[in-house]
Amino acid sequence: MNLYDKKMVGERIRSRRKALGISQENFAERIGRVTKFCADIERGQAGMSIETMLIIGSLLKLSPNDLLYGDKAQDKPNDETELIIAALNQCTEKQRKDALALLKLFITAIR
Known part of the structure; x- marks a missing residue:
């Protein structure tokens, strides 16, 4: 059983980022990463460190649990x-x- 589904996590990040009206470029800048890396995360083609996950969660106002499992993740x-x-x-x-x-x-x- 794979508890860390990178594609689902990426979809939650993309959905929440868009719902908050944050461009991918601005998102990357605000979390201190390059745009391509953020795009790879959103497509589920790259994982992320715990530090990056916490920064993203803070920016998107999602707990690590919500980010990983989608328990309370909202699309908007x-x-x-x-x-x-x-x-x-x-x-x-x-x-x-x-x-x-x-x-x-x-x-x-x-x-």
Whole structure:
């Protein structure tokens, strides 16, 4: 029995990365690896170290168990908060500060 199915792990990584709106190039940069290696992981053609798995899990907000076995792995963010976080992760620091200021104005206006 093979408990570590590289193809399934790769599919979970790809699905979650796409759902969070992270490009493969940005993903590779954020985990400190080259794009080809990330593509190989997503296709199930390469394994990864525990360190890499933990970095990926942290970025994708998946536990090692979810990453390996898919117990709770989801194909897309489960609520609007995760969608907002995913969008903000694509922004520059200035854009995030501006977005926060706008959000505060909006919340104040609807109270």
